Structure formats: structure tokens, C-alpha cells
Amino acid sequence: MPLETYLAGVVQNEIGDNAPAEALKAQIVAARTHALTLLLNNKHKTDGYDLCNSTHCQVYKGKYLLNEQILQAVYECASEVLFYNGNLAETTYHSCCGGKTEAADIIWKGKPIDYLKGVTCLNAVNSFDLSKEKDARAWIDKPLAEEEMSSWERGALSWHKSISLNQLSKNAGLSSISRIEILQRGSSGRITKVKLIGNETISLNSEYQIRQVFGNLLSSFFYIEGPYQIANGTVIIIPKPNIKIKGRGAGHGVGMCQVGALRMARKGTKYEEILQHYYPGTTINKDWIDD
Structure with a gap:
């Protein structure tokens, strides 16, 4: 062909x-x-x-x-x-960054690539530090859809998902999970390191792995609804039986x-x-x- x-x-x-x-x-x-x-x-x-x-x-x-x-x-x-x-x-390329694209080395852990360092996609995002939990949540909550956008664009820009704690545990290969720790977000807000603590502890160290374990999410730029604490830069969440997730973007973000x-x-x-x-x-x- x-x-x-x-x-x-x-x-x-x-x-x-x-x-x-x-x-x-x-x-x-x-x-x-x-x-x-x-x-x-x-x-x-x-x-x-x-x-x-x-x-x-x-x-x-x-x-x-x-x-x-x-x-x-x-x-x-x-x-x-x-x-x-x-x-x-x-x-x-990818469907939707959600505000900022991400550096290739943050997502795929290789060497930095000069032309894939991440750029601003929406100027309004420059007022937010998406690597910080508070700003990431505030940006995800901000209405962004524009009249000209198609339904698939709107769906990629903002989405919701829920997963039971039992299913999350099963996806992670654990019998139980009592605590979720978010260790790192990239400059695009995508979560790149998570620790799940239960009968054992498992670390998720790639955005793709995180997306899969949390229920095949559109992207790893999301937050878990409900209360959270921050200790030494780590976001700590005690999960409920039904975990509600709010996210932005679709794809790896590079x-x-x-x-x-x-x-x-x-x-x-x-x-x-x-x-x-x-x-x-x-x-x-x-x-x-x-x-």
C-alpha cells in the first residue's frame, strides 16, 4: 500500500x-x-x-x-x-493533554528529548502548578469545554470514572488496600508514581500501569474524590469502598x-x-x- x-x-x-x-x-x-x-x-x-x-x-x-x-x-x-x-x-501524539503536554522522559523514563519537553496547550493553565495536588484538583474542576468542540473532544477533556476498592485490589494483585499514596505528578498533572498499601505494598511507576490498575483510565491526570492529606510531599488517601475518580485528558500526554x-x-x-x-x-x- x-x-x-x-x-x-x-x-x-x-x-x-x-x-x-x-x-x-x-x-x-x-x-x-x-x-x-x-x-x-x-x-x-x-x-x-x-x-x-x-x-x-x-x-x-x-x-x-x-x-x-x-x-x-x-x-x-x-x-x-x-x-x-x-x-x-x-x-x-495523543488525544488530549488536558492543558499541558508532558516531557517524554517523565512518561517513558528514557533520556530527555529536546523537542518533547512539554508545552502549554491552554494559556489559562499557566496559573496552576499541576505537579501539586491542590492545583491539579483545581484545574481538573475548571470548566474548559468550548462551543466548537465535538463530543469526543469534550469527553477527552473532562471525564469521571468509578472503581470499587475490591476491583482495584484485584487489578493490583492484592487482597486488600487500606491506603493510596500519590508520590509524583509530572508538569502536565499526570500521576507517574503511586504506592498501594494493603496486605502487601505495590508500587506503580508508569502512567500506563497506573491507568490500567485504576480501571483503564483515559489518562493518569486525575484525582480521587474525597479527603486527602499531604505529608512530606506525598498525597495520602484512605480509600472508600467505591472510589470516585475525576480526570482530564486522554493518552500519555507526550x-x-x-x-x-x-x-x-x-x-x-x-x-x-x-x-x-x-x-x-x-x-x-x-x-x-x-x-
């Missing part, structure tokens, strides 16, 4: 066919760069194919739903990819925020500026085939 045909199908499912043209083009360039990076890394070498159709690579559900707007956007930014210091950039890209495009921002905002210091390269 030609790469450009594949990209049209990816964009259809990643950001939607009703997105403004500039958001579509930003998504296409990010998806093209990401696809090439995956291909170069041979992620599915032993599987007998190049790319899968899930979020492990990029969501792809076929080309039969493509419309003229998407095909035109692919044509207008054909062959464009992002480079940083002479190499393909790692253009990871790289381009799709909801943010849509918002910027609706305000007239060009796709080159959108990409520069989320991947600062990168450059668009149209001649990569000859490099």
Missing part, C-alpha cells in the same frame, strides 16, 4: 474527517514521520508485516471511508516529515495534543505553526527520500 494512502486512513481515525484543514495537515505530517520512524525501527519485523492497525503503531481502519477533504490535505503536505538535527523526529491542534486550527493557526508549537526546534523536510 502506498504510504500516502495509508496516511489518509490513519488521519481519518486519529483526528476525524471533519477536522479543519490545518489540523489535518499537522496530523498527516506527524503521522507520516511517526510511520517512517516505526518502519526504520522494524517494530514488526518478526510478525511478517510493517505496521499494525492499533495504537501500538497508528489506528488504521481501511481506506473505504476516505473523503475529498482528507485526500486534499494529504496532497497539500505530500512527503513532508519533521527532522531534528538531521534525523527524523519522534513525533508521538507530543502533539490532537484536541489542542484542532483548537489552534479553528483559531486560524497554520499547520507549520501547530507542529512547531508541539515539536519545538524541529523543521519540515520535503527531500528526505534523497537524504
